[in-house]
Structures are given as C-alpha cells and as structure tokens.
Amino acid sequence: MAKLTIDKNLNTDNTYSRRQASLSSRRPGPLARSLQAATLALAGAALSTQALAEHDVKLGLMLPYSGTYAALGESITNGLKLAIEQEGGSLGGHGVEYVTLDSEANPSKAPQNMSRLVKGDGVDVVIGPVHSGVAMGMLRVAKQTGAITIIPNAGLEAATNQLCMPNVFRTSFSMWQNSYPMGQVAYDQGHRKIVTITWDYAGGKEDLAGFEQAFTDAGGEIVEQILVPFPSTEFQTYLAQIASIAPDAVYTFFAGGGGVGFVRDYAAAGLNDSIPLYGSGFLTDGNLGALGEAANGVQTTMHYAETLDTPQNQAFVSAYQEAYGEAPDTYAVQGYDAGKLLAQAYASIDGEPDREALIAALEAVELDSPRGPVSFSASHHPIQNVYLREVRDGEHHVTSIASEQLEVPDSACPMKS
Template sequence: MTDHTHSVVVPPAASPLKRAIGVAGLALVTGTMSAAALADHSVKLGLMLPYSGTYAALGESITNGLKLAIDQEGGSLGSHQVEYVELDSEADPSKAPQNMSRLVKGEGVDVVIGPVHSGVAMGMLRVAKQTGAITIIPNAGLEAATNQLCMPNVFRTSFSMWQNAYPMGQVVYDQGHRKVVTITWDYAGGKEDLAGFEQAFSEAGGEIIQQILVPFPSTEFQTYLAQIASLEPDAVYTFFAGGGGVSFVRDYAAAGLNTSIPLFGSGFLTDGNLAALGDAANGVQTTMHYAETLDTPQNEAFVSAYQEAYGEAPDTYAVQGFDAGKMLSAAYTSLDGEADREALIAALEAVELDSPRGPVSFSASHHPIQNVYLREVKDGEHHVSAIASEQLEVPDSGCSMKG
C-alpha cells in the first residue's frame, strides 16, 4: 500500500507542549475557519485513541480502518493531503480534557477522531463544546453524545448501546421466550445496553424476571450462574465485552447452561473474542451493526483490502474507523476546497455511505442510521441470520439541535 500521508505521534501528556497554535488550528478553535485555510493546508486529523493498555487493539483497528479508507482516495481528502496526529488516550477519562485540548489548541488539528471509551468521550465533549472542534466518535457508545450532549460539531460513526440492544428484545420474544434474566456489569454502558433490550422485550409482552448487576470489572461469574440456573428462565440476555465476555461465555458453557437456556447478547459479547471462545460460543446469538461475513460486494471488497493491507481480518472497530474516513472524504470532496467550517459541518451531515455494514446516513443528532443484524456463532464465525432492525434510528429527544 502506498503511503501518501504523514503521521505525528504526540508525546505523553506529562511532556510540555512544544508546538505553538498554528493558524489553521487557531481558526478552528475560534470557529471561523476560512476558505483559504481549508484550501491551502493539509488536513490534520487528530486521533485520540488508545494505543496502549486493555483497549489498544481497538485503537489500532480504528486507526487501520481510517487510514485504509483515506489511502483508497489516494491519501487525500478532496484536494488536501492528510497529516495524522496520533495521541494515546490511554482510555483514561481523567486525561481526556487535557489531551483533547492538546490536539485542538496545541497541534491545531482540523478534525478529532476518537475515542473508544465512553468515559473519555465525556471529557472530550466538554472541550469540543468549548472550542467548536469538529469531532467524529468512531466507537464510544454513550447515549448522551448524540442525545442530551449533542452539538453541531460532533458526529458518530459507531453506535449507541441502545441501538444494538433494542432489536434483540423482539428477536428473543419471536423465538418463543417469555421469561428472561438479564445480566451485566454495574456501570453506565452495561445498564444502557440492558435498558434497550428490556424496553423492547417488555413492549413485546415478555417479562424480565431478574436483572443481575455484577461489580465492575469482576469476571467471577459462578455465583451468578448458579442464581440463573435456580431461576430457570427461558433465556438469558447479557452485555459483557473483552475479557469479561470471554469469561462469561466460557463459564456459561462450562456450567452446562448453554444446552438448556439459550444465551443472547449485544454483539460485543463475542466481537473480537471468537478465537478465545472456541466452541463455547457456538449457538450464541447477538445483535450488531456489522458482521465480518456479511455477503455484500461492499463488505467483500473491504475485507479483502483490509486483509491485504494489515494481514488480518477486520472487525467492527475497523469498519467504524473506515466509515469515519469515507465520511470525511465524501464531505471534503463535495466542498472542493471552497467552504468555511459551517459548510464542512453541513457537508458531513449530508453524507450517505455505501458502507461494508450496509447503507449509513446520519440523523438530525448526527447519529448513524443503520441496519442491526442478528448473528449466530457457528464454527468460529458470526453468521448473519437476519436483519433484526432495518435502518434503525436512535431516540434523541434530548438533542437540542432537533428542529
């Protein structure tokens, strides 16, 4: 792959800032980026993603997807070459405001892409509101980002916890289950996810006989699995992710529950975990806005290009980064260099993507309107069995941008 871009890695937050605020950066901070600023300088993309620690693999996947999309456009966004400024967020919410300020004020980036962690997003959004910095969220699923905290300069190419969970409520009911236990960690993301499922399942006529909240980030599940067995539900719905997802699915199978009580979950239960889960995941059904096995020309081309570029198959995180790149490319190309910051925001709002995940457009609150798929794990792959919800738009009644 030809590299038409230049990357700068920002030193750790403890280091003093050495770069003065550039003209383009100052223009962005004050919200008055001129047509000349857009036309005469390379576009600087500030990547505020985790490159170390637990979430490093997610940050790398998003970065790889983003760069692949832009490389496919010749390394340019419209008529502008691209410079990447990469900053390790460390998935640390306490450092988020400082890190965001360093990118916007210190490095003068034109667009910030990040984060992975919802706690980090809260700190980023405070600075985005203060500065007007154009921000694209390629993962963090906190509902407030495109609802109560929505703002004209913030977009999302990922999901909300509700969006992936809500469709599963009807699926579980339609499969004949009437009494369900739900279980997740006792933290905001997990509880938002369960709320989406529980809303739809209850609306359909089902009953949540027990909601179990596990102290975060504990992965000691035996006591809870014994409780589930004693309750004898028709099915279990869960949100766990990463190592927690691996432990829960393995322990669920080891306890023999998978043979008598079907397991359902948000797609993050198994996404990125299939190799570690092995046979324990067979039969687990999840809802998610992407599956690597989607049988479309767009996804086949994406999977092939990603594998050629990086030597591994893409995941949901890579698609979210890829679509951030394609979104920026479409917007900058439509402007042809003759626009101010407000026009760039308007161009981003108008983007419609023919994505590997399916058609994607953006709601008035800048959240993706997208398909959510029902997937079942078979032989180490996510097999798409249906579209659980077509072109699902999230509730955003708290967003002040709505007309």
C-alpha cells in the same frame, strides 16, 4: 499525500507505529517546498485553488494505543487510514497529516488531551474515543471550542441525545441501538421470562435498558436483572443464581475478557444446553478465537458482521487483509467509515473547507458502507441496519436483519428543539 505525526505520549516502538508508518507518505522535501513557494509567489491569486489544495488537513486521533483497549484503537486507526489511502491519501485534494495521541482510555485526562490536540496541535478534526468516559471529557472541550469531532466507537447515548451538538458526529452505535432489536427477536423465538446480566456501570445498564424495553413492550417479563461489580469476571455465583431461576433465556452485555469469561463459564456450567444465551454483539466480537466451541449457538445483534455477504463488505475485507494481514472487526469498520465520511464531505465542498462548510457537508453524507447503507440523523447518529448473528464454527453468521435502518431515541437533543 498523508503523513504521520506521532505524539510524544505514544509508544513508537509498538506494532501500531510500525504498521501505520508504512501506510503514510513523507512531507515534500526542501526543494519541492521551495519550488511550490516560488510558483505560488509568481502566480498570486490565480493559483488560490492550488494553494488551498496544498493546505494539509490535520486529523487528531485520540484513541487508546496502550493498555486494555489498545487493539481497538489500532483497528480504528487501520480502518481510517485504509479509507483515506483509497482516496489517494488526500481529502478533497488536501494532503492529510495525522496527529496521534494515546488516550490511555483514561477519562481524567480526556479534557487536557482534547485541548492539546485542538489548541496546541491545531487539528481540523478530532477522531475518538473508544471509551465512553473519555467521550464525556472530550465533549466538554468540543462544546467549548467548536472542534469538529467524529466518535468512532464510544456508545454512550448522551453523545447524540442530551449532549448532541452541531460539530459532533458518530460513526459507531449507541448501546441502545444494538440491544433494542434483540428484545423482539427473543420474544419472537418463544421466550417469555428472561434474566438479564451485565456489569454495574453506565454502559452495561444502557445496553440492558434497550433490550428490556423491547422485550417487555412485546409482552415478555424480566424476572431478574443481575448487576456484577465492574470489572469482576467471577461469574460462578451468578450462574448458580440463573440456574436456580431457570428462565427461558438469558440476555447479557459483557465485552473483552469479561465476554470471554462469561461465555466460557456459561458453557462449562452446562447452561447453554437448556437456557439459550443472547447478547449484544460485543459479547463475541473479537473473541471468537478465544471462545472456541463455547460460543456455538450464541446469538447477538450488531451493526456489522465480518461475514456479511455484500460486494462492499467483500471488497473491504479483502483490502484490509491485504494491508494489515488480518481480518477486520467492527472497530475497523467504524474507523473506515469515519475516513469515508470525511472523504465524501471534503470532496463536496466548493471553496475553502471552513468549519461551517465542513459541518454542512458531513450532515449530507450517505455512506455505501461495508456494514450496509448509513446516513445520519438530525442528532448526527448513524441510521443503520442491525443484524442478527449466530456463532457457528468460529464465525458470525448473519441470519437476518433484526432491525432495518434503525434510528436511536434522540428527543432530548438540543438541535431538535
């Protein structure tokens, strides 16, 4: 069964540790271990299969458990552990040991932290990160060591394109994948001249690029692209600029506190009455309570919505609420699918789950996920639905599938050459 190892960098006094410890089981006691050892010694090679099953799988969780992104790290971890608990707390008959390390969402520490998990703790699989800058450092170590890595959030395009590698998989998204479908949606809804706005950093620019590509290919015009210094949340000057341009609509990428501030300020300026607001799903995800009525009518595209009306999602939402006392979000689904990806892969392996066997098994997995059907491309990126959602009465209501089983551009992936 699963057991929890807390890295010394992790604050064990926080809510995460108390909740997660309750979902983990303990190591076998000394008597149980001695009996196991005696049995194996007597049985020898005839019990090699049993010996294999008693070899724990060590999962290294390199996620933020402090700072701005701590809630995201907790949601991903919750989803991951729920998925594995639903498999009896094991992966292909192997017990599971969790080694958690607080990434602090700090890119400068990423190579050292990744090396610590892989070389120091000897984990079998690394799950992380949230932050795309941290992912860059992790990918360098993954390439050097061959460590199997599952990315449950960071949306940088390069991870499953220019920097793709056989041992790296993603259960989340790319910035392009969530924004590209909205370009066609906005055009189909009658808009021809649009202003785009985001922070001046790589993630925001990648998101805008997807929307702008689809919108201009459809025949629309980007009349202005506004880049706000990161991580400023002072938007009044830019809102005045938008009002003076008077476009047909605005498309934006902001997240977290920036998303809350922008949507609130947009509504307070009265722009939502005359200039519809569109965005990537992260504009409103996790923020609906803070946004209140200011978010009503905002349309976003995303690979998940908590109100998705499918048996798989209803079962997931119910199980998550029972385990953690709150509704799941997109981050929880991404962690959950990382757990189910591992569970299916380990269960399919005949014999010892060495690195090559596990990679081959992971590549073959198809998930019947709460978000809908998910398979993996040659670059190990999820092929998945992207939904059009509208905020009404504090909920994301799915109005359509904006793009069905969307694949990402990955022609620069070395595995495809």
